[in-house]
Amino acid sequence: MTEPVPAMLDCPHCGRPTEHELRYAGRLLVSSGCTVCGRSIDLDVRRRYVADLAGRIRSKPRRLVRRLRRHPVAFSAGLPRSTAAKPLRVYEEIKLVLAAAERARRRG
Numbered sequence: 001m002t003e004p005v006p007a008m009l010d011c012p013h014c015g016r017p018t019e020h021e022l023r024y025a026g027r028l029l030v031s032s033g034c035t036v037c038g039r040s041i042d043l044d045v046r047r048r049y050v051a052d053l054a055g056r057i058r059s060k061p062r063r064l065v066r067r068l069r070r071h072p073v074a075f076s077a078g079l080p081r082s083t084a085a086k087p088l089r090v091y092e093e094i095k096l097v098l099a100a101a102e103r104a105r106r107r108g
């Protein structure tokens with residue numbers, strides 16, 4: 001699962017350092033949320049995530065992007081069993097990446 005990582009960071013809204021929860025998809029930071037005021041910063045890391053994932057499973061990025069866009073669930077279920085990236089974990093990461101990208105898009 002994609003467990004949050006705690007970190008003390010300055011929160012612009014609270015105006016002081018507060019505990020934040022950082023969420024990562026693989027090695028990429030996807031979101032940072034203040035545990036005091038609940039505000040979060042979301043990053044659209046879809047392209048970087050796919051490139052990173054491709055490196056992890058040694059496949060072709062373009063093919064992966066197409067499959068990810070069309071069928072996110074089938075995409076994660078269809079990853080080779082031998083891969084270092086566990087399908088369930090990858091599926092959780094993809095959900096996290098897509099949700100954060102959607103929030104980032106809505107905020108414009």
Ligand SMILES: [Zn+2]
Nearest residue numbers: 011014034037
């Ligand atoms: Zn805050």
